[in-house]
Amino acid sequence: MGRLTQRVRVTRYRNDKFSQREDQLAVEEPLEIQLNGKAFTITMRTPGDDFDLVAGFLVSEGVIFHADQLETLRYCAGTDEQGRQTFNVVEAKLAPGVPLPDTAIERNVYTTSACGICGTASIDAVEKTGQFLLPAPKQTIELETLLALPDKLRDAQSLFSKTGGVHAAGIFDFDGNLLDLKEDVGRHNAVDKVVGAALRAGDLPLSHTVLQVSGRASFELVQKAWMAGIPILSAVSAPSSLARDLAERANLTLAGFSRGDSINLYTHPERVTPHS
Template sequence: MTASDDANAEPIEVRRVWKVHDGQGREREAESALEEPLALHINENRVAILMRLPGMEKELAAGFCVSEGLVKDFDDIFTIHHCGQGLPAPGEEETDSSPESRNLVEIRTRPKALEVDPQMEVVRLIRVGCGAANADTAELPLPQISDGPIVAPEVLLGLDKIMRAGQLLHQRVGGVHGAALFNIAGETVVICEDLGRHNAVDKAVGYCLMRDIPLQDKILLCSGRLSYEMVTKAIRLRIPLLASMSAPTALALQLGERFNLTMVGYLRGRRMTIYTHPERISFEA
């Protein structure tokens, strides 16, 4: 299932441009991915403003709240209300909506479920995911991931091709990241795209959270680098195996080692590099 399965989902703007080749300019039409702010309110308090690709707003909000530790568990969330119907989630039909009304999601949680000061306003317009050079990983309130499952290397070596094939918007306009979740047999659960790699991950995990799909036995594949923030998301959700077509940072590797997360980088074609906890990947014939 991909986030572009619905033919009516078009988070694209078309404009006239000048394309220049060998000093000669010609006017043409060009497509660009839409970028809009999404305000996230929890119990009537603004928590974040996310610059995102329109679509899957509820999934993005759910994934963000749980993966960022704003709530401990998805069960802490009572309701997720998108103020104005946005672009549909995978497999859902689109209804008439105004683009101006789709930029707010309101969440209600059970009493005392919110893990941040309700008076604190966190505005996130750009999240680059660099991490902190001297962070103490031992003091982080993160869960220890359970051992297992065991995955065959052949399963991993085919996942980048599957995700690229599902990144329909990237193929069309470029400029977007992808995130995908697979089971240990390599079967696709969901493929999502967004302007930022954090948002793409939040949409993918939010898709599963809202549909009661377990994450503790899944493989998460990202198109961008594995930074501190990306790894903490996977650990909070107890995803055992995190892979990327790019590289991990040193601090991210420290976190992965500390909390029993298997991390794979440079997953491209027939090659990959296993950085932490290789015991989950079996090379037995």
């Protein structure tokens, strides 16, 4: 598998002095995703959990929603200048009867690690109908539990501790227990990885969980949470206006600025039980 970090020499300025030191950077490499032997897209990501990334990406694209719809995942041949396997091409083979994505939706074949929906023809094309409807809340999460999730996420980020250069996405139950965590240079990749792992384990929809992310809450992250059946998305920074609007329509609880003892609930606050 590819390396997660790369050691480099840096010149550091501190206390009015220059010094030479070694640092670790998070690796960013392209991953080509093929569907049934045909090129589908290329995304920039941190190597690792690639099969989960591909599976989660297909969920967010509305291609699959259950483990039995994905027949196989495999690395394809690919080598670098030294002839070493790069593990940078993954083919997903869909089960018989599962249709390929609508070819009328034009996509560029490249997405950056900062954008999970680049290349789509329009916002309307991205806002797909989710397979997992989010019901009216029957179970709630206590405010104290929700406020504790960012610190729990940060404490579990091993790659961030080494590099300081990756995002994280964590799936928690309503009691605040961490069920899974993935890290990546792209925040949307981190979410795809946790969703893909859940799909491959047969755990979708994630209807009794919270998705906690380390950055802001963008439209694409709300989209991915909705497609996975996640009822609560919490972020440490602000949501965008499109993210808020989609969360409202999807019946998803969207939280932002979750820091310390404060939080903003932008949509459907009824899933959060306030201080008693």
